[in-house]
Amino acid sequence: MTRTMARAILVLTFLAAILAPWIAPRAYDHQYRQAVNASPSSQFPLGADNLGRDRLSRLLEGARVSLLLAPAAAALAVLLAAIVGILSAYLGGVWDRLIMGAVDLLLALPWLFLLLAVRAVLPLNVAPRLSVTLTFLLLGALGWAAPARVVRAQVRALLDSDFLLQARALGISPARVLTRQLPPNVAPVLLAQFCVSVPAFVLAEASLGLLGLGVSEPLPSLGSLLRDLESLPALHASLFQQAPMEMAAMLAPAAFLVLVICSFQLAFPQQEICS
Amino acid sequence: MEVPLFFTRVSVDYPGKPGVLKNVALDINAGEIVGLVGQSGSGKSTLALAALQLLRAKGVQASGRIDFQGRDLLRLPENEMRQIRGRDIGLVLQSPLASLNPALRIGAQLREAWEAHARGTDAEWQAHVRELLESVSLPSDAAFLRRYPRELSVGLAQRVLIASAIMHRPALLLADEPTSALDAITQDEILELFARLSRLRRMAMLYISHDLASVASLCHRTAILHQGEIVEFEETSRIFSHPSHPYTRRLVGTLHLGDREFA
Numbered sequence: 001m002t003r004t005m006a007r008a009i010l011v012l013t014f015l016a017a018i019l020a021p022w023i024a025p026r027a028y029d030h031q032y033r034q035a036v037n038a039s040p041s042s043q044f045p046l047g048a049d050n051l052g053r054d055r056l057s058r059l060l061e062g063a064r065v066s067l068l069l070a071p072a073a074a075a076l077a078v079l080l081a082a083i084v085g086i087l088s089a090y091l092g093g094v095w096d097r098l099i100m101g102a103v104d105l106l107l108a109l110p111w112l113f114l115l116l117a118v119r120a121v122l123p124l125n126v127a128p129r130l131s132v133t134l135t136f137l138l139l140g141a142l143g144w145a146a147p148a149r150v151v152r153a154q155v156r157a158l159l160d161s162d163f164l165l166q167a168r169a170l171g172i173s174p175a176r177v178l179t180r181q182l183p184p185n186v187a188p189v190l191l192a193q194f195c196v197s198v199p200a201f202v203l204a205e206a207s208l209g210l211l212g213l214g215v216s217e218p219l220p221s222l223g224s225l226l227r228d229l230e231s232l233p234a235l236h237a238s239l240f241q242q243a244p245m246e247m248a249a250m251l252a253p254a255a256f257l258v259l260v261i262c263s264f265q266l267a268f269p270q271q272e273i274c275s
Numbered sequence: 276m277e278v279p280l281f282f283t284r285v286s287v288d289y290p291g292k293p294g295v296l297k298n299v300a301l302d303i304n305a306g307e308i309v310g311l312v313g314q315s316g317s318g319k320s321t322l323a324l325a326a327l328q329l330l331r332a333k334g335v336q337a338s339g340r341i342d343f344q345g346r347d348l349l350r351l352p353e354n355e356m357r358q359i360r361g362r363d364i365g366l367v368l369q370s371p372l373a374s375l376n377p378a379l380r381i382g383a384q385l386r387e388a389w390e391a392h393a394r395g396t397d398a399e400w401q402a403h404v405r406e407l408l409e410s411v412s413l414p415s416d417a418a419f420l421r422r423y424p425r426e427l428s429v430g431l432a433q434r435v436l437i438a439s440a441i442m443h444r445p446a447l448l449l450a451d452e453p454t455s456a457l458d459a460i461t462q463d464e465i466l467e468l469f470a471r472l473s474r475l476r477r478m479a480m481l482y483i484s485h486d487l488a489s490v491a492s493l494c495h496r497t498a499i500l501h502q503g504e505i506v507e508f509e510e511t512s513r514i515f516s517h518p519s520h521p522y523t524r525r526l527v528g529t530l531h532l533g534d535r536e537f538a
Contacts, residue, residue, distance in 0.1 A: 162368055162369075162370060162373040162374045163374050163375055163376045163377070165329060165374075166366070166368055166374040166375075166436070166439075167376070167387070168329060168360065169327055169360055169365075169368075169440075170361035170365075170366075170387075170388045170439060170442075171357050171358065171359070171361030171362055171391040171392055172361070172387055172388070172391045173357065176387070176391070180379075180387060181376055181379070181387070184376075184379060185377065185378045187378070
């Protein structure tokens with residue numbers, strides 16, 4: 001029941017993300033100068049931000065950026081993990097130890113600082129579209145280490161399995177074993193790793209965005225939308241004096257993020273993810 | 276193609292566990308079924324895997340000679356060995372469900388085994404697989420070939436495994452405890468199948484088991500393996516009527532005890 005609901009929410013959010021340019025009431029980057037910091041109204045259902053841009057349209061566009069690129073980054077990470085994991089397990093011996101040592105080293109680095117460092121080395125002043133691609137490319141390129149360990153463990157178990165021994169006893173070549181016998185047995189693990197990586201990358205982008213190192217203006221992402229919350233106390237002396245409607249509108253991106261991440265965790269059976 | 280297989284002074288040492296096999300000598304003639312009996316851990320499976328050079332990956336040392344059709348299998352390079360595996364020597368492992376690839380359909384697995392040593396059109400494959408499956412008393416319809424191993428009973432899975440092992444009409448079949456996972460009736464059917472295949476195809480067979488009753492009913496000659504050594508290798512009837520080695524006498528003793536209990 002919970003799973004069906006979670007899946008329904010995911011389908012709806014992804015549909016909204018894909019159709020954002022068509023269903024958004026306004027352009028996400030148009031500044032309505034007369035509506036700076038406007039409260040929620042029929043004109044601006046979630047109000048307008050400090051540049052007079054429609055929050056709802058920005059949320060939809062931000063969801064589009066985050067929810068379409070996070071799977072792309074997860075696909076990249078899982079692909080790298082599959083190559084590294086299968087190779088490491090198959091080569092075995094010294095190679096296995098070397099590769100897994102490198103993976104452990106990568107895992108031991110605090111990833112947020114690593115992302116910050118790498119992102120800071122790259123040019124900050126780039127076109128919005130490029131900054132989006134760069135951010136998620138980076139997430140994918142740095143996020144393969146943990147899945148690689150899982151893939152390698154699975155492949156090691158498979159290489160010791162009776163059915164691969166039987167395959168070799170039938171005279172099936174190593175190339176054929178690697179391309180035909182092994183992959184369908186690794187696929188469920190890759191899928192599970194993909195499903196875990198997507199919400200992790202959405203969150204990672206949000207963290208980067210919050211620090212101003214993610215997607216650049218005027219393009220919104222879930223991370224940069226959360227940044228608006230920073231200015232909330234500055235605008236009003238006390239958070240609690242906000243009109244409830246206005247509070248809800250400002251917290252919408254955070255609520256949306258929580259909803260999407262929770263749905264991701266609930267939409268897939270846990271044992272599949274853990275395996 | 277007489278005299279398929281000779282083991283001469285074969286010894287196998289595992290890293291950290293020397294003497295798994297010690298100076299083993301064994302021969303199997305064409306069309307003959309030789310039984311290899313021993314306790315768990317006596318080296319039975321090692322002997323079968325050594326003949327196919329499938330031990331090498333684990334850093335195992337094998338010495339001696341294993342002659343097969345005039346060639347020493349222990350000294351063949353990997354690429355020549357691969358040509359022999361599945362084509363000239365078949366292997367059937369103990370647990371049928373674990374020995375089939377869980378993610379591939381039965382048809383796909385059989386086809387993989389076929390394409391390891393043969394090329395041909397779809398029509399040729401269809402004809403081949405139909406004849407093959409009939410020879411092991413399996414259905415050969417499309418619905419059966421589309422099934423996954425998890426949808427098969429153990430008995431059916433074992434027949435699929437045997438079918439893939441005899442796909443290329445090997446001169447020799449190594450069966451490593453092929454019936455130990457089966458119930459009594461299925462076991463009986465599989466033993467009958469082995470006897471028939473060996474008779475019809477003049478296929479030599481090494482039947483490895485710890486089950487004396489099945490060895491007695493199937494094998495022409497029987498070797499007793501005890502702590503890595505062959506302590507007795509005789510006509511099966513003679514092993515059971517006149518066991519000479521103390522270990523054999525104990526083995527045969529347990530069998531007779533069993534008979535009396537169930538009689």
